[in-house]
Amino acid sequence: MTPALSVVLGSTNPAKLKPVQAVFGDLYPGARVTGVNVPSGVPEQPVGEEETLAGAVNRARAAHAALPDATYGVGLEGGVRFDASGCWLFGAVAVTDGTRCEVGRTAELRLPPQVASRLRAGEELGPVMDALSGQHNIKQKAGTVGFLTGGLLSRADVWQMGLTLAMAPFLNADLFGR
Numbered sequence: 001m002t003p004a005l006s007v008v009l010g011s012t013n014p015a016k017l018k019p020v021q022a023v024f025g026d027l028y029p030g031a032r033v034t035g036v037n038v039p040s041g042v043p044e045q046p047v048g049e050e051e052t053l054a055g056a057v058n059r060a061r062a063a064h065a066a067l068p069d070a071t072y073g074v075g076l077e078g079g080v081r082f083d084a085s086g087c088w089l090f091g092a093v094a095v096t097d098g099t100r101c102e103v104g105r106t107a108e109l110r111l112p113p114q115v116a117s118r119l120r121a122g123e124e125l126g127p128v129m130d131a132l133s134g135q136h137n138i139k140q141k142a143g144t145v146g147f148l149t150g151g152l153l154s155r156a157d158v159w160q161m162g163l164t165l166a167m168a169p170f171l172n173a174d175l176f177g178r
Contacts, residue, residue: 004030008070010038010059015140016076019160023167024072034070038062040077045124052079053092057101060094072097072170076159078139080111080119087116089125089144093162095170104166106158109145 005028009020012035024031039062040046040055055077064073075094080087091106111119118128126139133147143155169176 004028004032005072006067006070007031007033007072007074008063008067009033009035010040010063010073010075011035012037013140015143015155016159019156019163020074020076022156022160023163027167027171034067036063036066038066040075042077045119045122046077046079047119048079048081049090049092052077052081052090053094053103055079056092056094056103057096060096060101064096064098068098074163076163078125080125082116082120085110086113087111087119091159091162093159093166095163095166097170102166102169104162104164104168106162109148111144112148 007020007024009017017033017035021033024033038059041058042051042055046052046055056075059075059077060073063075064070073096076091078091080089088108089111090108093104095102115128115132119125125144129138129144129147130136138144138147142151145158146154
């Protein structure tokens with residue numbers, strides 16, 4: 001009997017574990033997903049695509065190093081970026097098999113101006129959204145996405161999409177030259 005595929009996520013946050021379990025459960029029924037706390041190596045509130053992606057890659061590699069027998073290490077890092085039209089929330093995803101690392105990205109959501117100004121002043125999104133929503137630890141639940149979409153989408157939903165996109169090169173190794 002073949003042992004179940006194992007995946008290690010660089011987080012123990014339920015809002016991140018759920019989408020990883022969903023994606024790998026669909027791809028590899030019986031897959032085991034374990035969460036471990038690892039450092040992202042970036043600030044608590046990453047700003048910009050480069051910093052956010054670095055956090056995801058660092059988490060994926062550190063998670064895989066923590067459980068080197070895992071088939072895949074996964075890193076999910078939420079970040080924001082600023083442009084002329086406002087502040088945008090997005091997530092970066094990294095998946096490593098210990099040799100190569102593939103990345104993906106979630107959809108973006110424009111944040112309200114009062115949230116953007118607080119983030120620009122150096123605050124972290126989680127506590128800002130806790131105060132705005134009246135909820136405690138919103139980032140471990142439906143998240144900012146869930147709050148701002150009235151529950152139509154959750155944080156886990158967008159992570160699931162980003163992770164699925166990051167897995168495409170692993171699922172199509174012949175097309176990606178690996």
